Amino acid sequence: MSANGGTKAIVAALFANVGIAITKFIAFLLTNSSSMLAESIHSVADSGNQALLLLGGRRAKRAATPEHPFGYGRERYIYAFIVSIVLFSVGGLFALYEAWHKAADPHGITSWHWVPVVVLVSAIGMEGFSFHTAIKESNHVRGNQSWVHFIRRSKAPELPVVLLEDFGALVGLVFALFGVGMTLITGNGMWDAAGTAMIGVLLVVIAIVLAIETKSLLLGEGAEPKDVAAIERAVTAGPEVERIIHMKTLYLGPEELMVAAKVAVPACESAEELARGINAVETRIRAAVPVARVIYLEPDIWSAAAARAGTGTAAHTAVPGTGPAAVPGTAEPRADESRAGS
Structure with a gap:
């Protein structure tokens, strides 16, 4: 797999997620929507994950030493595994906690009603750009493999991680838009809590998939x-x-x-x-x-x-x-x- 292609997809995702995180957090401060807070933390976690992938790629290039005679190539797997832990804990578990907290006090959105919708629609556009970049770079090395086989069998973790993160981000944004939209229509904050819970479950599932696939790489895989x-x-x-x-x-x-x-x-x-x-x-x-x-x-x-x-x-x-x-x-x-x- 092309390391340059993976780096390009990571950088595109990093810039998109930093911008999205800022706008989502502003929307949360204006509306006090739990879905917006969950999505803000999700984007912050994703930004940190992309930084970890870039760090892992850089450290993996170190020359072999007597203590590590086969080099540091597997360090990319270690950082990808850390990404799955961050996504599970910071993204998924926080969203589930926020959903529980919102359900205990299901207040609606009482001000700045248009802000979360505009922010979420804009975020879908930015995440779509990042996802398109990841798909384009993956297609250079995917060949005739199905997407499932590519994600499961790829020996370079960066593109599969970015693909899953961007896919999860897009679906999560749809969940957030659903929760916020229904809250605005009905005035019932339970819809906001439901959208937040759906985001949490989605992130936990993606984190588990990433952890399983990265664990296999850490244990050591043979050639195809x-x-x-x-x-x-x-x-x-x-x-x-x-x-x-x-x-x-x-x-x-x-x-x-x-x-x-x-x-x-x-x-x-x-x-x-x-x-x-x-x-x-x-x-x-x-x-x-x-x-x-x-x-x-x-x-x-x-x-x-x-x-x-x-x-x-x-x-x-x-x-x-x-x-x-x-x-x-x-x-x-x-x-x-x-x-x-x-």
Whole structure:
């Protein structure tokens, strides 16, 4: 995913939410509407969330250190997870509390009746611009994926977070407009409380979805099936490798994939010949899947007899279509195995 595209969407959302938060809060001060207060806090929370995403993106660019040899790419996931917590607590729970408080004293809107409607309609326009920017930037990397699949499987958290936040903001504005409009029509403040409660429930649901998806990224996700297949084809495309014994992938950050594999190689006359073969395989992997930047390949000798007997390193095969299945309890790799990698 393009980091520049994600940053552009975040900045657009940040400017929109700061402006919206100010106008909503002024409207709350004039009308004392709980829906306007809930929406004001919602926009403040969203503005803080966009600042957190920008901070996470900046910190993730730090160079690797001996303490963190694989770099700081996952810091973007941490800040995205913090965003879900802020949205849940500051946005959702506050709106639910304000709805309960308003229901206890359901006064109507007695002055400046036109202000909340104008503010909400203007906010819908500004949020629509932000949402359009997020959709446009997402379409550059979404491809043929559905929106649900894109949000659930994207390895870069920024665009999915902004998409969900902007979608939630637009729906929340409609809820607020409904609550304020019905309050103005009927003079009953319970409609205002109802609109506020709907905003709170919406934000809690979106925060939970964000937390679940970001948690999966924090735990560590492997490559998509199509990328795994491309890596497998790249490994076995030349004469350097006979088959893959087993392979694992792991995203170290949104744009950095680690590939670790044990591969069966033909007999070589020298270590130099083996190293050249391993380097050629690594070059093919990087050409097939450019985000595969950290690659470790362990050469081994395939033994069909060992595989049938369930002994020796050949029995560790676990990649579909590349050899027999792994056998539990097989021996660990031999101490005299050659190793090569980058």
